[in-house]
Amino acid sequence: MTAEILDGKRIAAEIRAEVAEEVEKTRFALKRPFHPCLVAVLVGEDPASQVYVRNKQRACEKAGIEGRTHRLPVDATQQQLMDLVQQLNEDPSVHGILVQLPLPKTGGGDSGFDERAVLDAIDPLKDVDAFSPVNVGLLMQGRARFLPCTPHGIVQLLHRSQISVAGKHVVVVGRSDIVGKPMAMMLAQRNSSCGRDVANATVTIAHSRTEDLGAMCRSADCLIAAVGVPEMIQGDMIKPGAVVIDVGINRVDGRLVGDVAFEQAKQVASAITPVPGGVGPLTIAMLLHNTVLAAKLQLPSTLP
16 A cells, blocks of 8 residues: 555645635725735744745735734843734734744743743734634634634645545644644534534544553544654554644754654555645645634724
8 A cells, every 4th residue: 555645735725826816805895905914023043933934925925915024133032022012913904923933942031931921912813823822712612713724734634635534533643732732622623614524533632651652543544643753653653544644844864854754654544744745835825814814804894
């Protein structure tokens, strides 16, 4: 068996085209300018973060979204960052705010940056990453205004690849607030934005301290690896015919690898995402989707 390679780049391109179309449709309906605006806040000079922000900027431009970047020096204080977030909250021309993580360990003042306080300070209507406790709570209740970008990208990938998880056992390896926890919640919902085929799953969250992680992974009809350890998931940890979604992006000896040993896994799985070119492009696509949605939610109520 050789697995089908799930093409995240292709699906992300479809979504970006749909976002651009939605911007144009909204402009036509309003009969006036409509300029969704996403602001990225970048603290310090981390090369990976700078590349990621540049990629987001380019993607914004292609989708008809204004992309701005606010840069703060690596020695900026917590208060300076909080003041900038508040300024962006109050700016009606800004519809989405994204603080690039991780924040530098050397900044923020004597005690370093408090990332949670920064994320909590973002206006929930502009929280296009869906990290705010308000948006997390709405997700838990099944009535989210925004869905977290990476988990939502995975849902879109499954749906558009015609892979159903309804009634299946999904194992999510990783319990982060960004991917693991929201991913599990979204797939366990009664319904999703894409329909019931990518909801109604029986979901287990596993992690590095799970006893007999291999056995747990082998029980999965769909295995989602988001643990941040290069090639932690080996081929013998995968159930024959399972769908494998690799969220990991790790640099090893100058090359990018995922959390799954790809060459082994593709001989066992029925479908698998590559790294790079799998989940990564979908994260940015869903960020654009959320930005346009945020801009529409912030329209005056008197407008359609």
